[in-house]
Amino acid sequence: MHPLLKPALRRGWHDLNTVQFGVTPAHAVVLGPVDTATGSFLTLLDGTRGVPLLRDEARRMGLPDGHVDALLDRLADAGLLDDATGGGPGADTLRRRTEVMDRLRPDHAALTVTTSEPGEGMKRLTARHAMRVQVRGAGRVGAVIASVLAAAGVGHVDVRDGGCVAPWDVAPGGQPTEAVGERREVSARRVVRAVAPLRPPRPDRRRSASRLTDPEQGEPALSLVIVAPRDGLAVRSPDPSAVEDLMAAGIPHLYAGVVEATGVVGPLVLPGGTGCAHCLLLGRTDRDPTWPRLLAQWGSGRTARQVQACDVALATAVAGLAAAHALAFLDGELPSSTGARWEASAPGLDWHARPVWPHSECPCGAGEGGNGQETPVEEEPHDTMAG
Numbered sequence: 169m170h171p172l173l174k175p176a177l178r179r180g181w182h183d184l185n186t187v188q189f190g191v192t193p194a195h196a197v198v199l200g201p202v203d204t205a206t207g208s209f210l211t212l213l214d215g216t217r218g219v220p221l222l223r224d225e226a227r228r229m230g231l232p233d234g235h236v237d238a239l240l241d242r243l244a245d246a247g248l249l250d251d252a253t254g255g256g257p258g259a260d261t262l263r264r265r266t267e268v269m270d271r272l273r274p275d276h277a278a279l280t281v282t283t284s285e286p287g288e289g290m291k292r293l294t295a296r297h298a299m300r301v302q303v304r305g306a307g308r309v310g311a312v313i314a315s316v317l318a319a320a321g322v323g324h325v326d327v328r329d330g331g332c333v334a335p336w337d338v339a340p341g342g343q344p345t346e347a348v349g350e351r352r353e354v355s356a357r358r359v360v361r362a363v364a365p366l367r368p369p370r371p372d373r374r375r376s377a378s379r380l381t382d383p384e385q386g387e388p389a390l391s392l393v394i395v396a397p398r399d400g401l402a403v404r405s406p407d408p409s410a411v412e413d414l415m416a417a418g419i420p421h422l423y424a425g426v427v428e429a430t431g432v433v434g435p436l437v438l439p440g441g442t443g444c445a446h447c448l449l450l451g452r453t454d455r456d457p458t459w460p461r462l463l464a465q466w467g468s469g470r471t472a473r474q475v476q477a478c479d480v481a482l483a484t485a486v487a488g489l490a491a492a493h494a495l496a497f498l499d500g501e502l503p504s505s506t507g508a509r510w511e512a513s514a515p516g517l518d519w520h521a522r523p524v525w526p527h528s529e530c531p532c533g534a535g536e537g538g539n540g541q542e543t544p545v546e547e548e549p550h551d552t553m554a555g
């Protein structure tokens with residue numbers, strides 16, 4: 169272990185004996201009292217020295233025996249310590265690829281802030297490289313999500329969509345202008361490859377029989393699917409039949425899209441564990457029996473074929489937030505979109521979350537034994553026409 173004080177956390181001394189690491193309340197830690205000799209010793213924790221050398225240096229500085237080990241324990245407990253050599257064998261390989269690491273350095277630094285174990289940030293960054301994510305939809309939201317995930321180091325990002333790139337699909341970070349007229353899938357996959365810091369690992373045929381891999385392709389099983397259709401209605405009021413395959417296979421999926429002038433991120437569905445598209449539909453229909461009739465009208469006829477309203481800034485915000493939630497999940501956390509969805513409507517753009525409760529009659533099983541249907545899922549517009 170080569171201990172280093174997490175460089176991502178800015179250091180500030182309140183007084184001679186009290187030091188604060190980090191700026192924001194979410195991750196800042198105040199350490200004290202720290203005597204002057206220890207304060208000087210902290211500057212040696214830059215990842216260039218192993219623990220035996222640090223003990224020698226401490227002895228030279230007149231610090232008592234055992235002080236270094238106690239200090240390292242204290243710093244590690246406070247989540248302030250990283251290990252410049254940690255993260256496992258995969259991390260060592262990645263560290264040697266300096267051109268790749270230079271691309272991912274800010275992302276790695278962010279992971280050191282959100283994790284507490286020394287070396288954990290590097291371990292998670294390495295794990296992303298082996299993961300496979302599918303993005304369903306390659307319009308203004310989907311294509312951007314796919315490229316952001318690839319840029320963040322997710323090794324396999326697969327994009328699915330039909331048809332050809334329309335001029336209005338073009339967005340910064342997503343479908344480029346020159347792709348207009350080209351097949352959406354083909355273009356989106358090229359965008360993904362162009363921003364990926366590292367080529368995806370080659371499929372390992374020896375592992376293809378393993379439970380963790382897709383036997384068809386010898387690739388890792390899907391860790392997550394992002395449902396980001398070009399028509400945001402399919403996110404705001406998702407059709408359960410569109411994700412039947414994911415529910416059956418138990419694959420977590422996250423919704424993201426823009427409908428009219430409202431951005432939606434979530435829910436992240438953990439099949440059988442949290443409220444799903446079918447739960448949402450059942451809950452909504454409980455409260456408004458005319459809901460299916462409205463859905464049928466919204467989803468058919470002339471409006472469905474028109475170019476949908478989609479503010480490019482809102483679409484970009486939705487894509488960024490959805491990608492961040494996806495990464496948190498891939499990194500082993502449960503983001504706040506788990507069983508909930510975030511919405512923001514222009515022009516106020518006040519993001520707020522509402523729970524998506526499991527429904528007791530949903531075949532997904534998330535609501536079994538619960539009373540989810542008795543709790544309002546969300547507020548819908550009031551019936552102002554009735555007077």
Ligand SMILES: [Zn+2]
Pocket residue numbers: 442443444445446447448526527530531532533534
């Ligand atoms: Zn359900």
